[in-house]
Every structure is written in structure tokens, then in C-alpha cells.
Amino acid sequence: xxxxxxxxxxxxxxxxxxxxxxxxxxxxxxxxxxxxxxxxxxxxxxxxxxxxxxxxxxxxxxxxxxxxxxxxxxxxxxxxxxxxxxxxxxxxxxxxxxxxxxxxxxxxxxxxxxxxxxxxxxxxxxxxxxxxxxxxxxxxxxxxxxxxxxxxxxxxxxxxxxxxxxxxxxxxxxxxxxxxxxxxxxxxxxxxxxxxxxxxxxxxxxxxxxxxxxxxxxxxxxxxxxxxxxxxxxxxxxxxxxxxxxxxxxxxxxxxxxxxxxxxxxxxxxxxxxxxxxxxxxxxxxxxxxxxxxxxxxxxxxxxxxxxxxxxxxxxx
Amino acid sequence: xxxxxxxxxxxxxxxxxxxxxxxxxxxxxxxxxxxxxxxxxxxxxxxxxxxxxxxxxxxxxxxxxxxxxxxxxxxxxxxxxxxxxxxxxxxxxxxxxxxxxxxxxxxxxxxxxxxxxxxxxxxxxxxxxxxxxxxxxxxxxxxxxxxxxxxxxxxxxxxxxxxxxxxxxxxxxxxxxxxxxxxxxxxxxxxxxxxxxxxxxxxxxxxxxxxxxxxxxxxxxxxxxxxxxxxxxxxxxxxxxxxxxxxxxxxxxxxxxxxxxxxxxxxxxxxxxxxxxxxxxxxxxxxxxxxxxxxxxxxxxxxxxxxxxxxxxxxxxxxxxxxxxxxxxxxxxxxxxxxxxxxxxxxxxxxxxxxxxxxxxxxxxxxxxxxxxxxxxxxxxxxxxxxxxxxxxxxxxxxxxxxxxxxxxxxxxxxxxxxxxxxxxxxxxxxxxxxxxxxxxxxxxxxxxxxxxxxxxxxxxxxxxxxxxxxxxxxxxxxxxxxxxxxxxxxxxxxxxxxxxxxxxxxxxxxxxxxxxxxxxxxxxxxxxxxxxxxxxxxxxxxxxxxxxxxxxxxxxxxxxxxxxxxxxxxxxxxxxxxxxxxxxxxxxxxxxxxxxxxxxxxxxxxxxxxxxxxxxxxxxxxxxxxxxxxxxxxxxxxxxxxxxxxxxxxxxxxxxxxxxxxxxxxxxxxxxxxxx
Numbered sequence: 001x002x003x004x005x006x007x008x009x010x011x012x013x014x015x016x017x018x019x020x021x022x023x024x025x026x027x028x029x030x031x032x033x034x035x036x037x038x039x040x041x042x043x044x045x046x047x048x049x050x051x052x053x054x055x056x057x058x059x060x061x062x063x064x065x066x067x068x069x070x071x072x073x074x075x076x077x078x079x080x081x082x083x084x085x086x087x088x089x090x091x092x093x094x095x096x097x098x099x100x101x102x103x104x105x106x107x108x109x110x111x112x113x114x115x116x117x118x119x120x121x122x123x124x125x126x127x128x129x130x131x132x133x134x135x136x137x138x139x140x141x142x143x144x145x146x147x148x149x150x151x152x153x154x155x156x157x158x159x160x161x162x163x164x165x166x167x168x169x170x171x172x173x174x175x176x177x178x179x180x181x182x183x184x185x186x187x188x189x190x191x192x193x194x195x196x197x198x199x200x201x202x203x204x205x206x207x208x209x210x211x212x213x214x215x216x217x218x219x220x221x222x223x224x225x226x227x228x229x230x231x232x233x234x235x236x237x238x239x240x241x242x243x244x245x246x247x248x249x250x251x252x253x254x255x256x257x258x259x260x261x262x263x264x265x266x267x268x269x270x271x272x273x274x275x276x277x278x279x280x281x282x283x284x285x286x287x288x289x290x291x292x293x294x295x296x297x298x299x300x301x302x303x304x305x306x307x308x309x310x311x312x313x314x315x316x317x
Numbered sequence: 318x319x320x321x322x323x324x325x326x327x328x329x330x331x332x333x334x335x336x337x338x339x340x341x342x343x344x345x346x347x348x349x350x351x352x353x354x355x356x357x358x359x360x361x362x363x364x365x366x367x368x369x370x371x372x373x374x375x376x377x378x379x380x381x382x383x384x385x386x387x388x389x390x391x392x393x394x395x396x397x398x399x400x401x402x403x404x405x406x407x408x409x410x411x412x413x414x415x416x417x418x419x420x421x422x423x424x425x426x427x428x429x430x431x432x433x434x435x436x437x438x439x440x441x442x443x444x445x446x447x448x449x450x451x452x453x454x455x456x457x458x459x460x461x462x463x464x465x466x467x468x469x470x471x472x473x474x475x476x477x478x479x480x481x482x483x484x485x486x487x488x489x490x491x492x493x494x495x496x497x498x499x500x501x502x503x504x505x506x507x508x509x510x511x512x513x514x515x516x517x518x519x520x521x522x523x524x525x526x527x528x529x530x531x532x533x534x535x536x537x538x539x540x541x542x543x544x545x546x547x548x549x550x551x552x553x554x555x556x557x558x559x560x561x562x563x564x565x566x567x568x569x570x571x572x573x574x575x576x577x578x579x580x581x582x583x584x585x586x587x588x589x590x591x592x593x594x595x596x597x598x599x600x601x602x603x604x605x606x607x608x609x610x611x612x613x614x615x616x617x618x619x620x621x622x623x624x625x626x627x628x629x630x631x632x633x634x635x636x637x638x639x640x641x642x643x644x645x646x647x648x649x650x651x652x653x654x655x656x657x658x659x660x661x662x663x664x665x666x667x668x669x670x671x672x673x674x675x676x677x678x679x680x681x682x683x684x685x686x687x688x689x690x691x692x693x694x695x696x697x698x699x700x701x702x703x704x705x706x707x708x709x710x711x712x713x714x715x716x717x718x719x720x721x722x723x724x725x726x727x728x729x730x731x732x733x734x735x736x737x738x739x740x741x742x743x744x745x746x747x748x749x750x751x752x753x754x755x756x757x758x759x760x761x762x763x764x765x766x767x768x769x770x771x772x773x774x775x776x777x778x779x780x781x782x783x784x785x786x787x788x789x790x791x792x793x794x795x796x797x798x799x800x801x802x803x804x805x806x807x808x809x810x811x812x813x814x815x816x817x818x819x820x821x822x823x824x825x826x827x828x829x830x831x832x833x834x835x836x837x838x839x840x841x842x843x844x845x846x847x848x849x850x851x852x853x854x855x856x857x858x859x860x861x862x863x864x865x866x867x868x869x870x871x872x873x874x875x876x877x878x879x880x881x882x883x884x885x886x887x888x889x890x891x892x893x894x895x896x897x898x899x900x901x902x903x904x905x906x907x908x909x910x911x912x913x914x915x916x917x918x919x920x921x922x923x924x925x926x927x928x929x930x931x932x933x934x935x936x937x938x939x940x941x942x943x944x945x946x947x948x949x950x951x952x953x954x955x956x957x958x959x960x961x962x963x964x965x966x967x968x969x970x971x972x973x974x975x976x977x978x979x980x981x982x983x984x985x986x987x988x989x990x991x992x993x994x
Contacts, residue, residue, distance in 0.1 A: 026337040030372050032345065079349050080377045127380060129426040148927055166499045166548075167541040175464055177457050177496045191919035194926035197631045203544075205797075210537060212793055223492045223537035225455070228319065243864060243889075243916045247800075249793040262323065275321040290914055298913045302925075314924045315944040317932060 002258040005288060006266065007049050007295060010281060013266030014042045015054060017278055035077040036067060040089035041282035047096050047306050048285050048297045057097050064090050065102070072104070072111030073125070083125045084112060088137045091144055095309055100145070109147040112138050120155030121173075131172045132163050136185035140303055143192050144313060153193055160186050161198050168203030180211065180221040180234040187238045191302040196242065205244030211235045217252025218271060228270045229260050229280045232287030237301035240290055250291050257284045257291075344368050348378060357385040366410050373414035373421040382407065383430060404436040412445070419449060425458045429465055442466045454484065455493050474501045475510075489529040495542045506549070515549060516731035522546055523739060534749035543755065550735045551762050555675050556604045556668040558660055559638075562597040562850035562873065565680035569594070572828075573648040573689035584685070585851050586828050587873065593643040594684075595872045595898075598660060599847045600638050603630075603669045607640040611665040611674075616656040618684065620645045629869050629895045632922050636669045639870040646686050654684045696826060697986050698901045698960055700856060700878050704822040704832065736763050750791045757783040761805060764812070777809035796841070799861075803842040810835070811848040830854045830875065841883075843867040857882065858903070864889035864917055869896065876901035880962065885912045888921035888948035894955040903962040905988070910968030915948070923951050935979050942976050949973070953980045960986040 017028075018039070031038065039060065046052045067075045067090065073082030074090035087108065094100050115123045115138065122134035135156055142148045162174045163186060169178025170186035183204070190196050211219040211231060218227025219235045232253060239245040259272040260280070267276030268284035289299040298307045348368050351361040362385050365378045372378075386403060393399045408431055414424040431437065443466065449459040467477055478501045484494035502522070505513040512518075523546055529539030563569050563585075570586040571594055587594050596614075598607065607626045614621055621644050628637030644656070659679050660666070666674035740759045746752025760780045784802035788795050811817050822832040832854035840860040846867050854876040855868075862882040868874065869892040877899060884890070884907040893899055922928040925947075930936075935950070936943050943950050946968075958981055963969055978984065978992070985992060 024335065024338045024342070025331070026334040026341065029338040029341045029345070030374070033375050033377065076376070079353070081380050083376065125380075127383060127426070127430065129422070129429075131422075143927060165496065166503060166545045167496070171457070171461075173461060173464075175497075175500045176461050177493050179457060191926060194631060194922060194928055196919055196926075197634055207541060209794055209797055210540075214791075214793060217793075222455075223541070224490060240914065240916050241919050243866070243920055245916055246863065247794060247797040249795075252793065269323060270319050273323050275323045277318050279318050292913050300918075302919055310925070311944050311947070315940075315947060317930070317936075 002261050002263055005258060005285075005293060005295065006261055006263055009263070009266030010045065010261075010268070010285065011049060011051050011054065011266070013262075013276070013281065014045060014278065018042055018055060033076045033080050034086070036064070036074060036086040036089045036093075037076065038278050039064070040092050041278050043093055043096055044299075044305065045278075045282045045285045047309075048289050048299060049295075050297060052096065057099075060093065061097060061099055061102070064093055072107035072109075074108075081125065082111070084115060084122070084134050084137045084141070085124065087112065088141045091141050092303075092305055095144055095305055095313065098309075098312070100313070103145075105145050105147065109142055109145050109150050112141055113147075113150040116151050116156065120152060120157070120159035122156070132160055132170060132182055132189075133172065133185045135160050136189040139189040139192050144303065144310075146313075148193070157190065157193055157195050157198070160189055161195075164198075167207050168200045168205075169207050178207065178222060180208070180219075180231050180238070183208070184234040184238050187241050188302045188304075191241045199242060201242040201244060205239065205242055205247055208235050208239050209244065209247035212248045212253065216256050216271075217249065218256035219248075219253065226271070227256065229257055229268055229287070230270065230283040232257055233283040233290075233304075236287055236290045237304070240301040245290075254288065254291050254293060257287055260284060341368075341371060344371070345375070348375075348381070352377060352381045355384070357388045361385075369410060369414050369424075370417065373418045373424050376423045379423040379427050382410070382427065386431075401436065404431050404434060407431045408437060415449075419452065419456060420458055422458070425462055428462070432466075432469065439466060439470045450484075454488065454491050457493065460493050460497065474505055477501055478505070485525070485529075489532060490536050490538045492538045492541075495526075495529075495538055499542060499545055503549075516728050519546055519549055520731070520735055520738070523735065527742065530751060530755075531746070534746060534751050540751055544758075547739075547758060547762065550732050551765070552602075554668070554670065554672045556666065556672060557601045557675060558598060558678050559601045560599045560847045560850060561658070561680060562595070563656075563682035563684075564851070565682065568683040568685055570685050570687055571646050571648070572687040585831055585853070585873075587853075588828055591643075592647060593645045596642050596644055596658070597850050597870070597872050598640045599850065599870060600640075600674075603634075603636040603638050604640075604666050604674065605636040605669070606665040606667050608665065609642075611661060611663055612642075613659045613662040614644070614656065615659070616644075616654055616684075618644060618646050618654050618656065629872070632928055641872055644684075646684065648686060648689050651686050651688045654686065655681060656684055657681045697989070697991070698824075698826060698876055700858070700903065703826045704824055705829075707818070707821045707823045707831070733763075733766055736766070750787065753783050753787050753790065757787070757801070757805075761808070764808065777805060777812065780805045781809070799839075800842040803840045804844040806838065806840070807835075807844040811845040817848075824854050824876075827854070827876070832856065832876075836860065836878070846870045853898075864920075865892045866920075868892050871896060872898065874899055878903045879907065880905040880965075882907050884909060886910075886915045886917060886948050887946075887952045888915055888917040888923075890952050891917065891921035894922070894952060897957070899956055900958060901960040902956070902958055904966070905962040906965035909963070909966035911966075918948075921948055921951065923947060939976070939979070942972075946973065946976055949977065950980055953977065956981070958984055960984075962988050964988045 043052065043055065046054060066078050067086065069075060069082035071082055073084065074087040075082050076086045091108065094103060117123060117130065121130045122138045123130055124134045138151060139156060142150060163170050163176065165171060165178045167178050170183050171177050171179060172182050187199060190198055213220060213227040216227050219231040220227045221231050221234065236245065239248065260269050262269065262276045268281040269276045270280050285296060286299050289296040290301060300307045300310045303310050344364065344367060348364055351364065365381050368375055368378050386407060389403050390400065408428065411424050411428045414421060446459055446463050449456055478498065481494045481498040481501065484491050506515055506518065526539045526543050526546065529536065530543060568584045570584050572588050573592065609624045612626065614624065624642045626640050626642045628634060629639040629641060630637035657679065659677050661674045661677040664673055736759055740756065740763065743752055743756045743759060757780050760776055764776060781802060784798045784805065787798040809816065810820065820834050822834060823829045824832045830853040831851055833849060833852045834856045836856045837859040840857065840862060843862065843866065847870065850870060851873065852871055853873045855874055856878045858878045859881045862879065863884060874896050875898045880903045884904060886909055919926050924930045961984055974987065
């Protein structure tokens with residue numbers, strides 16, 4: 001049983017992942033296409049542990065820029081096609097390093113704005129998959145770039161609200177089942193656009209607080225599913241944005257996250273004694289940040305970037 | 318990335334993995350070359366299939382296949398057999414990819430893309446879906462795909478409802494099926510489709526969901542469905558007026574900014590420098606369209622044509638439960654005026670779900686305008702001295718407005734019967750959490766439907782006890798039950814004039830303001846505000862409040878005491894920005910500045926939530942402090958406070974105090990000290 005966050009071990013775990021390795025595992029090659037996401041998860045974790053200086057900013061930034069397409073969107077890795085998923089991660093990474101100024105903001109924002117559909121929804125790329133995840137991405141990204149007026153915000157918000165379910169949660173499209181990941185996206189998008197009054201906070205708050213497993217203290221993503229560290233972010237940040245986080249037992253959740261660490265090799269897994277990965281390492285640390293764990297910087301629950309980064313960007317006129 | 322037990326790697330496994338990795342790398346780089354060079358030969362296409370079979374998440378390969386299909390289609394001159402065989406192959410590739418990972422977004426989207434080209438039979442797709450449902454009945458990709466297919470083929474909602482019947486009868490622990498049922502049923506009910514009248518259907522659904530809840534009370538699958546049924550039972554679609562200020566049959570005293578000539582009156586006194594008083598309408602749900610044409614005012618008070626009505630809500634919103642306008646009066650014309658308000662004079666008041674306000678509702682009050690006699694004193698307001706007990710028997714609590722309108726509903730009876738029946742059923746589950754919680758909710762619902770004051774208030778003890786039991790039974794959710802307890806407690810306090818009057822006082826120091834004392838009651842949540850619109854001074858000190866959510870409707874509030882609560886930041890006080898009368902605010906001895914996480918960060922209008930920010934001198938001269946104390950800055954600059962107490966918070970200190978003085982230049986008293994100029 002773990003009683004503390006082994007930050008140094010996690011630091012080493014992340015730095016190893018980011019460095020070029022001669023020996024590649026099958027697991028890492030199979031995730032090649034989402035390296036941009038992986039970089040965002042790793043770098044944001046470093047930033048929360050106040051260790052962003054451990055990586056070479058120039059190396060990271062120049063690699064990020066090689067992933068930009070002529071359309072303005074970013075790919076998951078060099079050579080892949082552009083998609084909003086990786087465009088947001090790229091912009092978030094640049095924000096971490098305070099390097100948004102190297103972007104051709106017009107180009108990136110036009111790429112995203114061009115993906116808004118008639119009904120206010122967003123496609124992920126030119127192939128037309130629609131999902132509220134992409135609504136969140138568009139709104140989050142354009143807000144960071146201060147270009148939110150390039151899209152029809154009212155229609156975007158109305159589309160998101162049309163995905164609200166009778167249990168107070170949100171799904172990926174109208175009529176789709178509530179899921180903590182989608183809820184984070186919808187609540188986050190509504191938060192960023194100043195529309196949280198369109199959320200039934202008490203109804204959703206109760207649905208969210210019932211994600212906590214009595215035994216382990218972990219959170220699941222929807223009813224009758226297993227707890228998973230990544231929901232420490234999706235559920236927790238949603239609860240915080242609607243001011244209902246006091247409805248869960250925080251100490252028990254801290255314990256669940258700490259118990260999911262690999263105390264020897266670093267990294268955090270989906271639940272205790274399972275395989276670690278960068279995804280769960282980030283969500284575990286981000287969750288601890290939201291739980292005010294000492295030694296972890298505060299993360300913004302809507303933009304999923306450190307608060308000092310977001311305040312710096314949005315409070316500068 | 319999920320569900321793999323941790324084990325130490327051994328060299329054999331590592332070597333095998335490395336070999337697989339090399340193969341995959343080679344496949345990937347060959348594929349990339351084909352993609353960038355736009356090579357769509359049979360060989361190249363097959364290579365992409367091999368890649369997707371190993372890694373269905375390689376999204377660029379799905380894009381490539383779409384391009385390859387479009388390229389092939391452009392060459393075959395629309396021979397339907399050839400088209401079909403090309404598209405069939407795509408469906409086969411998707412199926413094989415889904416076998417690898419049936420949660421692959423890329424695979425499911427590719428299938429939709431193929432189908433939108435007008436291909437494949439519905440039986441095939443539904444068969445495929447049945448296969449996946451059997452593997453995992455909670456696979457939301459499959460359910461979403463089912464919805465997509467249903468829409469393409471115009472399958473009826475009734476048929477799909479039967480499908481959920483089958484799924485639920487097979488296994489009640491299928492939240493996905495209950496969810497889909499709720500979507501279909503609410504649509505059928507809204508259409509008033511044949512056989513879908515709420516008064517018949519809802520009781521049947523209660524029976525159905527009982528099977529889920531009573532078989533295994535710990536299984537959450539039916540909980541939220543039951544809560545939805547309760548909402549359908551309670552909530553009338555047509556918006557209703559809940560309360561108003563001034564209320565029907567009341568008398569109010571109006572004067573200028575000075576003190577009234579005469580001793581304490583039993584009516585509410587409102588003094589205004591601007592010569593206007595608020596008229597507040599509180600609806601049971603958010604509505605839009607309240608204006609001078611939909612709400613008419615009939616009175617001899619001059620200068621009140623074309624009044625502007627404002628929704629009390631977040632900046633973006635055109636809808637609200639609470640609407641306010643301001644009626645002018647001239648204190649040099651002392652007189653008694655009858656004022657008649659007609660809400661819904663013409664159609665236009667509409668709920669956010671598109672339902673019109675019920676037939677016009679009229680109410681009348683008397684405004685007694687007085688002469689101003691003395692100059693107003695700007696003494697410090699005390700929360701401990703200068704109070705008289707106040708007999709509120711003349712107060713009309715307006716609890717009957719909604720009820721009158723509700724009872725006029727034709728189908729009020731089935732609602733009461735349904736609640737009574739549920740109360741009886743759930744009395745049995747008294748040792749389970751969901752049993753107690755549902756019973757508490759049902760009893761609260763029943764209270765709202767009772768009109769007899771004598772009976773009302775009696776069952777609140779039972780409700781409060783249930784929440785106390787739940788705090789012990791399910792301690793992880795202690796704070797949730799605590800909040801519900803506070804709500805029930807406040808409903809009890811405001812359930813009759815008699816119980817409310819025990820908390821009502823008059824403050825001599827400010828024209829006998831009506832003061833409500835709700836201190837030292839362990840309140841963690843504010844409620845019943847619709848019954849408290851007349852309150853001008855509110856003492857909520859020594860409680861457990863985290864925010865002022867709900868207080869925005871209290872448009873008459875001029876003094877508020879929140880000392881010794883659990884307020885963590887100024888952002889938690891955002892709702893007070895709507896309370897334009899507020900002059901005196903005490904937030905001393907709270908937790909402001911103590912926590913690094915701000916849980917009301919996005920519930921406060923600011924640039925973080927893309928609210929317009931008009932720069933002022935303070936912002937220009939102190940950008941660092943504005944960022945550091947952003948929420949105090951945005952909240953305080955919208956208030957016109959004369960008296961503020963902030964001591965006893967971690968944020969307190971010279972730096973913060975001097976910042977406050979810049980943001981609120983007209984402040985007269987800070988932490989009990991008179992400010993010199």
C-alpha cells in the first residue's frame with residue numbers, strides 16, 4: 001500500500017518514454033499515431049510536478065511543428081493525417097512552454113472553425129466523424145488562441161445541450177448514453193463559454209458522485225463499471241466545474257490513485273497492480289492536483305492545463 | 318491501455334514484443350509511403366488492411382482506405398455489382414478490425430461512412446449489432462451505431478422500445494438499455510403518441526423499474542430511471558408562477574433615501590435613492606419572453622409604461638426563473654396606490670422547453686408612498702444590536718400560488734396517486750441506501766403537493782431523519798445528504814408563517830428592515846428563496862455554506878452576513894452581482910485563500926469563461942494583482958458596497974485590503990474601521 005506520491009519515479013518514467021529508445025516495444029509502436037497526445041500527457045504531468053525544465057523545449061517544439069499539416073491542423077505524429085484531437089494537444093503543449101507566439105494562429109483557428117457543421121456540432125477531420133469530444137476540443141483550443149468568435153458559439157452550445165440526457169449527463173451525440181469522458185467534454189465546453197447554467201448541477205452532481213466505488217474509493221465512468229484512475233480526472237474535473245466535488249469522499253480517492261502507482265519503476269496504472277502507462281500517469285497526477293495533494297501544482301479543470309498557464313493567457317488583455 | 322495486470326517483463330517476452338514491433342514498423346512505413354504517394358493498387362490496399370488488423374487505431378489508414386475506395390469507385394463507371402463488392406470488402410475489414418477492438422472509433426466511423434454511401438442491408442447491420450450486444454451489452458459504440466442504423470431506416474420508436482423491453486427482461490442490470498428506453502419513451506410521451514399518455518404509462522414504468530431496484534438495491538441500473546419517472550410525475554410542463562414580490566394582497570411602504578416618519582409599521586419598508594422599487598416574478602422553471610407586453614401593470618403610479626424586464630441569470634442567458642423590473646414612484650407624492658399585475662397578459666412567456674405560460678395570472682398589492690423626513694444616517698450596521706422581534710402573522714408566504722395553478726391541471730390526481738403508491742412501496746426498502754434516499758425524495762415531493770398548512774411541516778421531521786440515517790449509512794456521500802438535509806430544513810422553516818416568524822426580526826438601525834436570522838443551523842445549502850423574496854437583511858453566519866448560489870433572486874437584500882462559513886473564494890459569491898441593493902457584506906472568518914482549487918472558478922463570470930471584460934484603471938495599473946485576485950476584482954467591482962468585512966481569511970492582509978480599496982472606492986467601512994478620504 002502506498003502512502004505517498006513517488007514523484008521522482010514518475011519523472012524518470014516519463015523522461016524515459018520521451019527519449020528516443022533504441023529498443024522499441026510493440027506497445028509503443030502501436031501508439032505511434034497518438035504521440036502528440038502522449039507528449040501532452042507527459043509534459044503536463046512534468047509541469048504539474050514543476051519539472052518541465054527537465055526536457056529540451058526546443059526539441060519538443062520543433063517536433064510538434066513538424067506535425068503541422070498545410071491545412072493548419074496537426075497530426076498525431078510526423079507523416080500522419082491532421083485531426084482536431086492532435087491539434088488541441090499541440091496547442092496545449094505550446095501553451096505549456098509559453099510558445100503560442102510561434103503559431104500562425106489564423107491558420108490553426110481556420111482549420112478548426114472550418115470543421116463546424118450546420119447544426120453546431122464539430123467533425124474531427126474532413127472525414128466527418130461527429131462527437132461532442134470535438135466540440136470541447138474546438139472550444140478549448142480556440143479559447144486558448146483567443147479566436148472563439150470564429151465559430152458560431154451559440155449553435156455549438158445548443159448542440160452540446162442537445163446531447164444532455166435525462167440523467168443529467170452527456171453523451172457523444174444526441175441520445176447517446178452518459179459517459180464520464182463525454183461529460184467532461186460537454187461540461188468543459190459549457191464552462192469555457194460561460195454556459196454552465198445549462199447544466200442541471202444537482203442532477204448531474206448526484207450521477208457523478210455515485211461513480212465512487214465504496215470498496216476501493218476509485219471512480220468509474222458510468223454505472224456498474226469498474227473503477228479506473230482515468231476517471232479521477234473525467235469525473236473529478238466535472239464535479240469541480242459544477243461545484244459538487246464535496247459530494248465524494250476525497251481521501252478515499254487519493255488512496256486509490258496512490259495505490260495504483262508502480263512504486264519501483266514509476267508510472268500509474270488504471271487500477272492497483274495493473275500495467276502503467278503515460279495516459280493513467282497523467283490522469284492520476286492531474287486527479288491528485290484537483291484533490292489538492294501537496295507538491296502538485298494546481299490544474300485548471302476546464303482547460304486541463306496548469307492554472308498559472310491559463311491565467312497568464314486569459315487575463316492578459 | 319486498460320485492464321492489463323502488471324507483471325515483471327521477462328527477456329523472452331521482450332524479444333517477442335520487439336520482433337512484433339519491427340514488423341509493425343515496417344508495415345507502417347510502407348503504408349505511409351503508399352499514402353503520401355497516393356498509391357491505390359490492390360497490393361497497397363491490402364497492406365493497409367494488414368495494418369488495420371493489427372492496429373485498428375491507426376486512424377490515417379482508415380482515411381487512406383476511404384481515399385482508395387473513392388479512387389476505385391471513380392474508375393468503375395457505377396456498375397452496381399462492382400460497387401457492392403468494393404463496399405462489401407470495406408465492411409469485412411471493419412468487422413475484422415472490430416474483432417480486434419470492438420471499441421475502435423475509427424472502425425465504427427468507417428462502417429458509417431460506407432453505409433452512408435447507400436450500401437448494406439439493414440438485417441445485416443442489426444444482426445451484427447446483436448452479435449456485439451451479446452458480447453457486451455454496455456458497448457456504447459454499438460448502441461450509437463444502432464441509433465444511426467435506426468435513423469437511416471426509419472425504424473419506429475415503438476419497435477425500438479420493444480427492443481429495450483427484451484434487453485431489460487433479459488438482464489435488468491443494463492443501464493444502456495434503461496437509458497435508451499428513457500430517450501424513446503420521453504419522445505413518445507412528448508408526441509402524445511397512441512398508448513403513451515403519461516397518466517397511464519408512467520405508473521406502468523414504475524412497476525417495470527421496481528423489478529430492477531428491488532431485486533438488487535445496490536445495482537445502480539434502475540436508480541436514475543426511477544428518478545426520471547419521479548421528475549415526469551412531479552413536473553408539469555407548463556411554466557407556473559411560484560411567487561412574487563410584492564405578493565398578492567400585501568402592502569408595502571415606499572420612501573426616499575431618508576428615514577420614515579412614524580414608528581415601526583407591520584409592513585415591509587423599502588427606501589430608495591433612485592425612487593424605484595423592484596417587482597420580482599419567480600417562476601417554477603426557466604422562462605423567456607417576460608416583457609412589458611406579456612406582463613401588464615395597472616396602477617396610478619406615474620412613469621411606468623414600457624418597463625424593461627431583466628432575467629436574473631448568467632450573462633449569456635435570455636431565460637431565467639427570476640425576472641425583475643423596477644417601478645418608479647415619487648416620494649413627494651405621498652399616497653396609497655393599488656397596483657394590479659397581470660402575468661401572461663398576451664402569449665409570449667415560454668419555458669426553455671417551448672411550453673407556454675398558463676392562462677393569465679393576476680395579483681394586486683398596495684404601495685403606500687411616504688414623505689421622506691430626515692436625512693439618512695450612514696452608521697455602521699451591527700449584526701448583534703438593534704433588533705426587535707417581528708410578528709409576521711400578516712405575512713403572506715405565497716405558498717399557494719403554484720398550488721392553485723397546479724391543481725387546475727386536469728391530471729393532478731394521477732400524480733398524487735403515483736407518489737402515494739411509490740411511498741408505500743419504498744417504505745419496505747428501509748435498510749438500503751437507495752430505499753431511504755428514494756423515500757426521502759418522495760416525501761419531499763409529496764410536501765410540495767400539499768396545501769393544508771396544518772399538515773405540512775409535519776412530515777419534514779421524517780425527511781430530516783432519513784437524511785441523518787443516510788449520512789451514517791453511506792458516509793462516502795455524507796456531504797450530499799447534508800446538502801439535501803439543509804434544503805429540507807429550509808423548506809420546513811418556510812412551510813408556514815408561524816415557523817418562519819420565529820426567525821424574523823426588525824433592524825431599527827435601517828428603517829426597520831426585515832431581517833431573517835438563519836445562523837448557527839449547520840446549513841450547507843441555501844433553498845426556499847422563492848418564499849424569502851421580502852427579506853432585506855439576512856444573517857447566515859455560523860453555518861457551512863460554500864457559495865451564495867440561489868441568493869440572486871433576493872433583490873431586496875441590502876445586508877448579508879456570511880461570517881464563519883466555508884466560503885473559499887470570491888468566485889463563490891458571484892450570484893451577489895445580481896443583488897444590486899447590497900450595501901453591507903460580511904465574509905469574515907471563512908476559507909478565502911485557503912484552498913488551491915477553486916470550485917466556483919467557472920460559475921463566476923470572467924474572461925476565463927469568455928465574458929467580456931471592460932478594462933478600468935485598476936486593471937490597467939495593477940495587472941499582476943488583478944490576475945492574483947481576479948475573482949475578488951470581478952465580483953467586488955460589480956457591487957456598490959458601503960460596508961465590508963473580510964478579516965479572518967487567509968487572503969486578508971495589507972496587500973489585499975489596499976487592493977479592495979482600489980476596486981471599491983466608495984466603501985465607507987472595512988473590517989469595522991471607518992475609512993477616511
